[in-house]
Amino acid sequence: MDWNYWIGVATLPAVILIAATTLSLLISTDWRLSLLALALQYFGVFILILRFWPFEMAAAKLVAGWMAAALLGIAISNLPLPKTQDETDQGHLAWLGVEKLGMGMLSGRIVSLLATALVWLVVFTFAPQVVNFVPEVGLLQAWASLLLIGMGLLQLGFSSRPFPCIVALLTLLSGAELLYAAVELSILVAGLLAGINLALALVGAYLLQAPTMEEEA
């Protein structure tokens, strides 16, 4: 059994993994869980992208994604801890978007689940048209890329805070890259896109840290 066979076998689980991680990114209120989901999501994208790209290029995408998640994790773990009970009660890190307001409540989660259902409906409706439009993409890859784009957009709509927005942008970019990988094999573009992922995470890390840094005189 050859390499392509195993990629074919792993495709459906990768799509399921992506669906689960995007949902988890939307409703999770714990940054550790969000970053774990992001890292797993990059693994799913890596599996799907193997259909179009050689292993080395796909691995570069995976490593760049994991580095992006690690950068965000390091930035958050270096944020100052709440010093008073008041800060703890009011969600000291909430204004940075590390904790998503509203998502901790049942109503918030129900709304996000309903919105997710709508996104999934749209994705499964439009995926065949995407396959017609870009024949190089298979149906499963189209599902995965549209899921990433749709859920990324949804998450962007739910928050204007740095952490969820950067994670949403990374998710959305992954979806677009997955589609684009089917039609573009340029090493320069792959490199630039990996660079953009890393730069986006660096900017996210900066935005998380900047308010706690010392102001310039």
Added chain:
Amino acid sequence: MSTLIGISLCLLLAWLAWQVPIRQAIYLAPWRALSALIVEDTLFVFGRQLVLADAIRPLLIIIYLTVAVWMGGAFAAKAGSFFVPLGLLIAATLTATLAVRPFLYASLLIELAALVSIPLLSPPGQKVGGGVIRFLTYQTLGMPFILFAGWILGLETAFPLDFFQNAEAARAAWMAALGLALLAGIFPFHTWISMIAEESHPYAAGFILFTVPTVISIFMLPFMVEYIIPLAPAFVYVSLRFIGILMVLVGSIWCAFQSHLGRMLGFAVISEIGYMILALSLGPGGVAGLDSLFLPEAMPIFFSQILVRGAAMTVWALSLSILYNQRRPGRGNLEFKQVQGAARRAPLAALGLVLAHFTLAGLPLLAGFPVRLALWQSLAGISLPTAMLALISSMGMVIAGTRSLAVLVTGENLGEWRFSESLIQKVLLVLGWGMLLLIGLFPQWFLGPISQAASAFIFTP
């Protein structure tokens, strides 16, 4: 020190662009017998090319001179230690966008430039504003649209490039339009501009709001010529005219009703993006007996606007920064309430601010007038209502400038008139006003060479 290094580097690069021809033999004087030095125009990177053709040299000179001017003002404006290094990085990245082939990959570089500009817009110690996040979001969303549009349009041999005959061509055109609108802050994706102008340091905001739309507009030019206009020429020109005048009107009218000096700058930028689009809507025409995609005046107006906008925005941003740096801690920043009577303590900055307002309004004797006049005349030849609306919209900027002047010179408990600007600030402001007046009084000295260079851009169908 970093400012001096930045200015020197930009001036050196501008000088090199002026003096060193590309793909021509350069003999080092004492060693003429030795082999000549030839600067190649192409750099290969992973199978793709970065091409700086000889024809682009005037543009490089303008870019690096403009960046040098902004660097010069950064010290006086106290724009922060990030300004010079990141400004240089942004200038280099945006220059690469003009060189990369296929040029659709430029959208990746524009995204990188946007990412690099974030620390300028949201400096250490300040809460992250919504405008920065929105700017980042729109730039990131725009990039995939351009890449996909480029991919579809790259398949032009596979289908006829006709917007109305072919669904794929239409899809590509919509994708390209959406991508460009997201990147350049075109209506309805313009909201980040005024937000950034309100939240960020005025000088950093001014620099980004000048460089990003300008470079994107230059990137738009070949993109439209090669891919968009051929799809549906008549439809494209009318659409551009509609979007352009809409942005000019929205920007100018909203500018007139603002009560925050930073937001006024933001809406003026929105109006300027509209003027840039209006210049690109001047077509089709005939140049030197050839059919052309644009009227003969279109390219000179398009490129002259860049110089005028650059000069006005530098003075505007510097003046605002001086007022911003004088604000009282914890009392907001540039709201009308906070700057009432500010002209009494910083009269040179206040005058610079008002002059910049009136320049972008296109008032006679100032730098904006010759370019606006040419645009109004050309527009009137194609669509009189559009020209009238553009003229009327200038009133918005005039009202905004007058309101700013009124707020800056009036107020309660006003002190004596005094000059609180530092020496360097005074020198730069006077130079800035001088520039705005000189370009307005003697446009042939400044706009003449630009128009002449721009006339070389003839795009045949």
